[in-house]
Amino acid sequence: MKIWVIAEKKDGALRRVSKELAAKAATLGDPTVRAVGGEHVDPAAAAAALAERATAESPDLILFGATPGGRDVAARLAARLKRPYLSECTDLSVKAGHVEGSRAMYAGKVRARVSAALPAICSVRPNAFPLADGGAEPDVKDVTPGETPGLTFVRFEPTASSTGRVALGDARVIVSGGRGLKGPEAWAQVEALADVLGAALGASRAVTDAGWRPNEEQVGQTGKTVTPDLYIALGISGAIQHLAGMTSSKVIVAVNKDPDADIFKVADYGIVGDVFEFLPAFTEAVKQAKAGA
Amino acid sequence: MRFLVCIKQVPDSTTRVKVAAGGKAIVTDGVTWSISPYDEYAIELALEHKDAVPDTVVSVISVGGPRTKDALRQALAMGCDDATIIGGDGADTLGPLGVANALAAAVTDITPDLVLCGKQASDDDQGFVGPALAVALGWPHVAQVTKIVSVAGGTEVFKETDGGHEVWKATGPVVLTVQKSDKEPRYPSLPGIMKAKKKEIPERSVAGVDDPVKTDIVSLEPPPSRGGGRILKDGDMKANAAELAKLLRDEAKVL
């Protein structure tokens, strides 16, 4: 079985998810890792270049990382090739000429297993599969895209207060702070944790009202409604005003010194204790967990 | 300029979704249906343009059964100028490429300058139809769009990426798949609601639409129920933090 992995690079290096997919592909069949060369390639151009090669080589399964860019090209390519497409899979298996993927539906309220006949295209979420033992870099073959008439890249506009952090509205991981953090100074530690997690920053209304954090970070009834995979609530008591904005998160972690805090009633994991002790300890623990220790 | 916004009716985000017996579908009894959230943002983006440039026409279209008309009426109430439903037998069960083809046929008749979709519908959460529609039309597309600005010779499109926006310029027709932005979809005015109630919604048929690919639901199941979460309260913080990191990585698989 011929499997393609369409890899993405960030800052010149392969993204971790691309390596995970390469490792997975090797267990399923005969993998080829390809990447679309160039900067600011629009999805139509990328899909056109890939479609041309795919028509020639007819791979059975094409895997993309479920990054915004990956999903974009994957969908376009699937439509071009008239192949079934499963997006944002968290697990994959192949049997009897079909690929079966696990994925979330209904904004995370349902977990589905979906099957499609090969040849097919899938995008797969990061962390679905382990890296290859030994961590060897896959060999990447570049595909050169053409141009798309009628669409050109003009410029990049960084967000005004950009810290390079992901936007709150669509973040997969959010670290959110409440009044229990006692003051704006605590956010140095919160940011350190967010950096390790690649998380967006959130805050309760009390925090934005007090001016500790900008208003854009407010999560809740009068702020943003978010549905990340992981929501970490630090020193947030769990007033309905806040819960209304985040209870649809997939996994909720709460840290609060008050064991009776209402936030624990919606938490999947909770730590009762001092958030200032928690922050450095957890930041370190995440670093180690991510390193695969 | 004419915008066409493609929308889908889905269970409202406040609705509790239950898996039906058999595990292949959800229970639709008692579900509140509304416009998929990203599609509402797409409508808002078009209407904001209309607010600024009053001769803009915003059309809205959807593929689905009769109750889809409620979603279209909601869009009309918000301020869209006209609505079209693509219905008929099989409209509810059309695959993503079938929907894209049905929409593409309508686009040929409606002749919009820009087509907007939500970046994904919040039922199947695929994000397939927008790019597929662009392919069917032979148009380029831009995803994750939060803003559009008319400029000389075309439209600047703001695509959200980490840390900012890529600005792309479209000189011809283009499909945009819309991301949430700071401007929330508007609540309709009462005159808008009243007018929308009376508006005619012409119907097109899905009959004969090419629907080349299918995927099958093997099983649906609810996520593990919330509450009764694991609370670590005793012991050393360092150990608890390490334990939590491990649980998040290995059990919850979110690290």
Add this chain to the structure above:
Amino acid sequence: MTPPTSGLGALVLAVVAFLGFGAFTYRAVRLYRYLRLGWNEDRTEHLGRRIRDELVIYLLQRKLLKRPYLIRGLAHAFIFWGFLVITVGTTDLLLSGLVGLRMPGAESGFFVWAVDIFAALVLASIVLAFGRRLFFRPPRMHIALDGYIILGLIATLMASLLLFENAGLAAGFLAVDQTPPPLARLLAVRYPAGLAGGVFAAAWWVHVVTVLGFAAYLPQSKHLHIVTTLPNVFFRSQRPRGALRFVDKIEEQETFGAASLRDLSWKQHLDGYTCTECGRCSDNCPALATGKALDPQKIVLDLRNLLLQEGDALLKDPTATGTPPAHQLASKPEELWSCTTCAACVEQCPVTIEHIDKIVDMRRYLTMQEAAAPPEAQRAMTNIERAGNPWGEAAATRGDWAEGLGVPTFAERPDAEYLYFVGCAASFDRRNQRVAKALATILQAAGTSFAILATEETCNGDPARRMGNEYLWQTQAQQNIDTFTRYKVRKIIASCPHCFNTIANEYPQLGGTYEVVHALQLVQDLIEEKKIALGPGPAETVAYHDPCYLGRHNGIYEDPRAVLDAIDGVTRMEIEPHHRERGFCCGAGGGRMWMEEKVGQRVNHRRVEQIIDAGAARGGQPAKVASGCPFCLIMLDEGVGAKGIGDSLKPVDVLELVAARVTREGATKGANMPQATP
């Protein structure tokens, strides 16, 4: 005394009177025509109550004589009563001066005494009023030249009256059989020979010309209230205070809310003419007190000024609509959105101006016509529409709080005596779910037959209505009424004052009439009837916070206090001076619960400060602050959290204190047994 109007005098008087009354009439007719630009609201029902109000509020000056305004209220009352008496005297003067007729009784000893005594009291009050303006100016009092002119005119009137009486007496103009004016006689000024007559004539003319000048000046001045208060009190709203005006056949309207001055009723415009700019409404407004743009007095005056500005144009062109009032306000819609509808302004206004109606009419325009409600308010309305609650919690989980408590639903127990209408806060907010559970515990202990609607309940509509979305309110209310009808509900308990107020006072507008009680009223009855007994508990001081929709809107001040007093160990503390009808809002009413509060201090933070201050003044802080409203509870919780005193001052609902001590007295009857329906 014979007036000095022989010969030409009467003619001069006639000309002056014509000019004075002519100027008054000209202006008054104009004002009346402006007023009639407003739509023709019927305010004639409940005639008996209107007459009673006229007596109590107008004649007895009831609303002026309130803490903390007692002294100035009395001063006003003396001026007012003085005017009533002296106006009779003035009419007599004019009549006798013009045509030589006397008013019946004008020469009686009683009347002569009354005139003089009141003239003195008025003079004293005027001195007080001058002093206040010059030396003890209240912070929010609107000081303008107008006030000084009027005070000056009144002082001149009284001084000239006493002077001509005195001079007339000295000149021997009084018939021997007549009672001499007591004060004038007391002054007993000696005039040089022949001068007394001249002084009498001069003072008399000054008096009469001032009266007529006063009449001419009046319609230009805030003192028009001495004319308009009489009808304004008579035509005051006889709706329950908590009920907003119903919009009938809303689907057939062409515009919604106050799109134009024509869309405010004539009574709203009369309110504008009647405002005396006393500033009591502003004085008590929680939004203004915490630095928001809203000033209730300004809202009333802005509308009046807009009417004066645009009245002519609107009269000339019957199709003209003019500026939408909501956009005419100086700081624009922001003022309107700051209102918590707490009714502190309405409570205090001595001339029964209806501030909330104006604000809501303008909100209705913004929300329904322009779809221009603040984004968070729009979100709350969308949530009510789609999920049946303003937080957007899943409707299917509405009854989850009652799981395992043995609380039946109406579907299970259709013969239950009471419906417990739980409300969104107690259904979904985890803090307030404890209050719902507390009430269930109490009712079960008392053996009260009750059931809930669980997922068949939906938001009563109060937030939508107060955000100006009358249409959504009607939809929500109708849905609940239909459900109540289906289950033949007759008696309803609400633990939320907003649910209580809406169902009790507003659902009748849609034909839904029930016997509605707030939970604390019912619990008070249960205690009194000994259906529950309260066991011993620790000694603690508990401050009581009056929820606006229990207290000011519905006059329920005593029941919650009685319940607190019945709890063993509890010492009730009043949040002086902001309690009972001067209670200070928590900041959540009027839909503010779901809106941002970015300007000034948060209202709930101020409220917590008031509790602390009241505690300090009595020499000991309360351990708890109890209320009977879920929104107050949420707001107070947030407030003590923000102040970092959550450990020492715990916000609770009175029901929780009761439930913690309730013993199953009624258990013998069997908890929650269905009672035979009569």
